[in-house]
Amino acid sequence: MNLVEGTGRAMGRGITGAVMKLLHAQDYRCEVTRTWMHAPTMKAVRVSAPELCAQVDPQEGEYLRCWFPDLQRGGKEAMRGYTVVDVDKQAGEFTLLFLLHEPAGPASHWAASAQVGTVFEASYYGSAPFLVPEPAPRGFVFIADAAGIPYVNALIEQLGEDYPLKVWLVEWHASDRDIELGNAPRLEVEWIQPTEAALLEHVKGFEWQGWFPHLICEAAILLPARRYLQKERGLGKKDMHVHAYWAQGKSMGKNRDA
Template sequence: MGHGWEGAVLKLFRGKDFEFTVTGAEDVTEHYRRLHLTDGGMLALTGVHPTMWVRLWFDRADGRHHQRAYTLVDPDPAAGTFSLEFALHDGRASDWARKAGPGDKIEATLQGTGFDVPDPLPARLVVIGDTAAFPAVTSLLNAMPDVPATLWLETQHASDHDLGLSLDPALHDLHRVERRAAGGHLVDEVRAALPALIEDSADVYVWITCDTTTTRALASYVRKELSIPRHRVHALGYWRPEKR
């Protein structure tokens, strides 16, 4: 597969290429779509780990390729199947997801997806994300089922509240925050509440997966102002406005 300079870089880092086939699709809400796919032999080769994700390749209007990453939902190595979920907005990836149906194919690269559950387990898990991060958040909570977690999840649409997470009320404290000021409102909410939750900065694990700008602001805050060790912070910008 040829994917320009991005593809060449991923090849240098031993990225593995696959082709997925869509077997079904469902609109969870008008702004959230789930696709079911066969894996092109990927899972039998690579296995599965928590928060596992793949890079999908899309064509831009200028003819160039670009990739976007999506977390696997319900991967089944024996069947060679999984699902992907798309928080729909403007951009080529969402355009493809809106139209995709049975028989459609898409090229993908697996590289950079490794994640190890923190050892030792933290006393508290802090999760900050938005609807694009729902699959990863679900996988993360399933990987640490007995760890208390406080979650801030940013929403953009009223229907986002219909997207359910499997939470344990005894362990999980969920705060939904409306998206305002391009993520600035979420940053303010977290900064106001998070310090009171942290008794020992070395005994918490913080997972931040928002848009790129918000993720950078929050990662800088928890590392520099709350002194949480770098190895106890996972920060990855999940999306940014796409060029068409």
């Protein structure tokens, strides 16, 4: 399916979705209905959120800002982004896939102990599904790591029949390779050492003409690659999707009173 068609789908959320975007969201109650290990280091949490699904109709690959207790700061909650997959709008359910990283933060800590009946809140700010730009690119390059695999898989599913896809995965741990990647006829996967230099070298060695990059890896590694693509290859904001997913040695995201 060509995601240009997705424009209609996104608009098809109707007036409520549009109003929610303008109002900049509310918090929705989410309840865990099932958990399982998606991979040895990634826990899947099936979530029931009928109001969220009915009002904002989240699409595969969009993300939610979820609120989890911050045990380091008593009485506070931390907001963290997680990608929505396997959406069942009718049932009002979807799945979130949590990388169980070390050191753990509020989100990974919460996920490790989440069980049926655990409740949390999520905010939706209208993250919008990815739409293929016009004119359509020659293909897509995903620069991600384990935390980005849920997003990459959602897009492989949506783009893989129509476009060549290259997935460059920054390998922080050998166990990252146990997280299953989607399949597509023209999909190429490469693993890259977790250094700025290794990723930059890879980025410099690629002929970018016509390709659309998604940069969704760790912040410090992402930055030089983004700068290079902007300054040396002339890619503008519209020519790539850039979103740092996490920062080594730091917590990312807001806090609020619980």
